[in-house]
Amino acid sequence: MLLLRIASTHVRNRLRQTIVSTLGVALGVGFSVAMASLMEGSQRDFMTTLIEAIPHVEILDEKRNPAEQPATALYDAVAFHGLRPLEDLRGIRNPTEAIASLREWIDGDFAQRLSGQSVLRYSGQDIGMTLVGVVPGRELKVSKIREDMRAGSFEALDATANGLVIGRKAAERLGAELGDTVTLTSANGIAKRFKIVGLFHTGITTSDEGLAYAPLKAVQILLEKPDIINSISVRLADINDATRIAARAERQLGYKAVSWEEANEGLMEAFVVRNAIMYTVVGAILVVAGFGIFNIVSTIVHEKARDIAILKSLGFPETDIQQIFVLEGLVIGVLGAIAGCGLGFGLSSYLATVKFEVTTDIEMTRLPIHFSYVHYVLACLLALFSSGIAGLIPARKAAKLNPVDIIRGAT
Amino acid sequence: MIAAQPQTGTDTSPLLQTRKLTRILPAVVPVTLVQDVDFSVGTSEFVAITGPSGSGKSSLLYLLGLLDRPTSGEVLIEGCGTADLSSAEMASMRLAKIGFVFQFHFLLPEFTALENIMIPMQKLGRLSAHAQLEHATGLLVDLGLEDFLHRRPAQLSGGQRQRVAVARALANSPDLILADEPTGSLDSAATEQVFESLQAIVETQKTTVVAVTHDMDLAGRMQRRVHLVDGRIDYDRVQS
Ligand SMILES: Nc1ncnc2c1ncn2[C@@H]1O[C@H](COP(=O)(O)OP(=O)(O)O)[C@@H](O)[C@H]1O
Numbered sequence: 001m002l003l004l005r006i007a008s009t010h011v012r013n014r015l016r017q018t019i020v021s022t023l024g025v026a027l028g029v030g031f032s033v034a035m036a037s038l039m040e041g042s043q044r045d046f047m048t049t050l051i052e053a054i055p056h057v058e059i060l061d062e063k064r065n066p067a068e069q070p071a072t073a074l075y076d077a078v079a080f081h082g083l084r085p086l087e088d089l090r091g092i093r094n095p096t097e098a099i100a101s102l103r104e105w106i107d108g109d110f111a112q113r114l115s116g117q118s119v120l121r122y123s124g125q126d127i128g129m130t131l132v133g134v135v136p137g138r139e140l141k142v143s144k145i146r147e148d149m150r151a152g153s154f155e156a157l158d159a160t161a162n163g164l165v166i167g168r169k170a171a172e173r174l175g176a177e178l179g180d181t182v183t184l185t186s187a188n189g190i191a192k193r194f195k196i197v198g199l200f201h202t203g204i205t206t207s208d209e210g211l212a213y214a215p216l217k218a219v220q221i222l223l224e225k226p227d228i229i230n231s232i233s234v235r236l237a238d239i240n241d242a243t244r245i246a247a248r249a250e251r252q253l254g255y256k257a258v259s260w261e262e263a264n265e266g267l268m269e270a271f272v273v274r275n276a277i278m279y280t281v282v283g284a285i286l287v288v289a290g291f292g293i294f295n296i297v298s299t300i301v302h303e304k305a306r307d308i309a310i311l312k313s314l315g316f317p318e319t320d321i322q323q324i325f326v327l328e329g330l331v332i333g334v335l336g337a338i339a340g341c342g343l344g345f346g347l348s349s350y351l352a353t354v355k356f357e358v359t360t361d362i363e364m365t366r367l368p369i370h371f372s373y374v375h376y377v378l379a380c381l382l383a384l385f386s387s388g389i390a391g392l393i394p395a396r397k398a399a400k401l402n403p404v405d406i407i408r409g410a411t
Numbered sequence: 412m413i414a415a416q417p418q419t420g421t422d423t424s425p426l427l428q429t430r431k432l433t434r435i436l437p438a439v440v441p442v443t444l445v446q447d448v449d450f451s452v453g454t455s456e457f458v459a460i461t462g463p464s465g466s467g468k469s470s471l472l473y474l475l476g477l478l479d480r481p482t483s484g485e486v487l488i489e490g491c492g493t494a495d496l497s498s499a500e501m502a503s504m505r506l507a508k509i510g511f512v513f514q515f516h517f518l519l520p521e522f523t524a525l526e527n528i529m530i531p532m533q534k535l536g537r538l539s540a541h542a543q544l545e546h547a548t549g550l551l552v553d554l555g556l557e558d559f560l561h562r563r564p565a566q567l568s569g570g571q572r573q574r575v576a577v578a579r580a581l582a583n584s585p586d587l588i589l590a591d592e593p594t595g596s597l598d599s600a601a602t603e604q605v606f607e608s609l610q611a612i613v614e615t616q617k618t619t620v621v622a623v624t625h626d627m628d629l630a631g632r633m634q635r636r637v638h639l640v641d642g643r644i645d646y647d648r649v650q651s
C-alpha cells in the first residue's frame with residue numbers, strides 16, 4: 001500500500017506524460033478489442049452462412065482405403081500384380097437400413113441422394129447435367145435450396161413423379177420455361193422425359209448451369225441403380241459434435257463420412273492463420289504502448305534518483321524500490337486498459353451500426369461485430385503484461401542504484 | 412584481514428563498534444577512503460567527527476550506517492557482526508535501528524513534513540496507523556514545527572527542513588543517529604536550533620548521535636571528538 005502510494009504520487013506528478021502513455025495503452029487495447037470483435041464477427045458470420053449451406057456430416061459411397069482384394073485375404077502375400085479390383089456397382093445399398101441405424105444415436109435430419117451424370121435435351125440443344133435424385137421433404141430439411149427457388153417450388157417434386165428442378169441460368173440457355181418437358185439421357189443411353197416444376201438461382205454458376213434435382217425413384221430408374229444411393233447428408237442439432245459423429249458413422253457403416261470441418265479444412269486453416277496475424281498485430285500494438293511506459297518510467301527513475309537514495313537510506317530494501325517502479329508501469333497499464341476497454345466497446349458499437357450497400361444485392365449489410373468479454377480480458381492481460389515488463393526494466397536499474405554515489409553527488 | 416567471528420550481542424557490548432574498518436575504492440589508482448578505524452560508541456553518547464575536507468568523514472559515516480560495505484574490517488552493532496548480512500538485512504537494520512541526517516535535507520519532495528516522517532514508520536509497521544500519526548505529530552511539535560505539519564519541503568526554510576529531517580531520523584526510535592554536517596548549509600540561528608534538537612535527543616531519549624561537523628565551536632560542545640586525517644583516526648578524546 002505504501003509502495004503503491006509512492007508510485008502513484010510519482011505518476012500523478014507527471015500528469016502530461018502519464019496521460020500520453022495511458023492514451024498509448026488505451027489506443028492499443030481499444031483497437032485490439034475492436035479488431036478482435038470485427039475479426040471474430042466476420043468469422044462467425046461466414047461460418048454461420050457456411051454451416052447453413054452445407055451438410056454437417058456427409059456420408060459418401062467411398063472407402064478411405066481401397067477395398068482389400070479377396071486374394072489378399074486368402075494368401076499371405078505382400079502384393080499382387082496383374083490383378084484388377086473387382087468391378088462393383090458403386091453406391092450405398094440398403095439406404096433405409098443405414099439411415100435407420102444412424103438415426104438411433106444421431107440427433108439431426110437425414111437426406112439421401114443419388115447423383116450421376118446425364119444429358120439434358122430441349123429443342124435440339126444438349127447440356128451436360130449433374131442429376132441429383134432426392135427425397136424432397138428430406139432434402140429441404142438439410143439444405144437451403146428452398147431459399148434459392150425463383151420460380152415454381154421444390155416441394156412440387158413430391159407431387160410430380162417425373163418433376164425436375166433446374167437452375168434458372170440453364171433454363172435460359174435452353175430457352176425452356178416452367179412447365180416445359182425436357183428429356184434426360186443417362187450415360188447408359190436410357191432416356192426419360194421430365195417436366196420442369198421449379199427454377200433456382202444460387203449465385204454459384206456451376207450449380208445454376210449444371211445441376212438438376214429430380215425425385216430419387218426416377219433417378220434410380222434412369223441411372224439403373226435401383227434402391228441404391230451414393231450419399232447421405234446429415235444436418236446435426238449440435239454442429240460441434242460433427243467430427244466425432246462422422247468418425248463413428250464411418251466405423252459403423254464402413255463408408256467414408258466427412259464432417260463439415262474436414263470438408264472445409266483449408267478454410268479452417270485460413271482462419272487460424274488469420275487469427276495468428278491478428279494476434280501478432282495486437283501484440284505489436286501493445287509492444288509499442290509498452291515503449292511509452294518504458295519511456296516514462298525510465299524518466300521517473302532518472303529524475304527520482306535522489307528519492308531512491310533517500311528510501312534506501314531509510315531502510316527500504318531493493319525489492320521495494322523495484323516494486324515501486326513496476327507498480328508505476330502497472331498503474332499506467334491499468335488506467336490505459338480501463339480506458340481502452342471503454343474505447344474498444346465504443347468503437348465496436350459504432351462499427352456495428354455502420355451500414356453499407358453491396359452492389360449485387362439489394363439488402364443493406366452491416367459489419368459483423370461479435371462482442372465477447374474474452375477480447376477485453378485478453379487485450380487487458382496483454383496490456384498489463386506489456387506494462388509490467390516495460391516498468392520492470394527501469395525498475396531493476398532503480399533497485400541497483402548505489403545510494404552512496406547519489407548522496408555524495410548531491411552536495 | 413582479520414576474519415571477525417560473528418558474536419552474539421550482550422548487555423555489555425557497545426552499541427557500535429568498528430574493527431580495522433577500511434574502505435578502498437577500486438580504481439586504476441585505488442583511493443583509500445577510510446583506513447584501519449577502530450573505535451566504539453556506547454549508548455547515549457554525543458560524538459563529533461571532525462577533520463579536514465576529504466579526510467573520509469562521510470565515507471566513515473556511510474560504513475557505520477550500513478549504507479556501504481567495507482573493503483576489510485567490520486562494523487558491529489550491539490556486538491553483532493554485519494559483514495555477512497544481505498543487503499535486505501542491512502536495509503531492515505537501517506530501518507529499525509539507525510536514523511540518518513544529511514547536509515542536504517533529503518526529504519521526499521512530493522510528501523508533506525508529516526508524511527515524510529510517517530513513511531519509515533509505515534514501512535516498519537510497528538505502530539498502529541493512529542499511533543503513527545500521533546508519534547509523528549509529537550516529534551514535529553517537539554522540534555517546534557507544529558505550524559508546518561502539512562507543508563511540503565519546498566514550502567519550508569532550510570532550518571525547518573533540517574529539523575524535519577531530524578524528526579524523520581527519530582521516527583522509528585532508533586538507537587543511533589548518524590548526521591553528516593547537518594548544519595553545514597544553515598545560518599547560525601538555524602544551526603543553533605538543529606544542534607539543540609540533536610542535543611535534546613541524546614539527553615532525553617538515550618539515543619546516540621554521531622555527527623560530522625566542520626564547525627569547531629559545535630564540535631567543542633559535544634562530549635567526545637574523533638578527529639580524522641587521511642581516513643585514519645588522528646585523535647579520539649572525551650571533552651569536558
Ligand atoms: N567515488 C569517488 N571517486 C574518487 N574519489 C572519491 C570518491 N568518493 C570519495 N572520494 C574521495 O575520498 C575522499 C574522502 O571523501 P569523504 O568521505 O567524502 O570526505 P569528507 O566527508 O571528509 O570530506 C575524498 O578525497 C574524496 O574526494
Ligand SMILES: [Mg+2]
Nearest residue numbers: 468469470591
Ligand atoms: Mg563529507
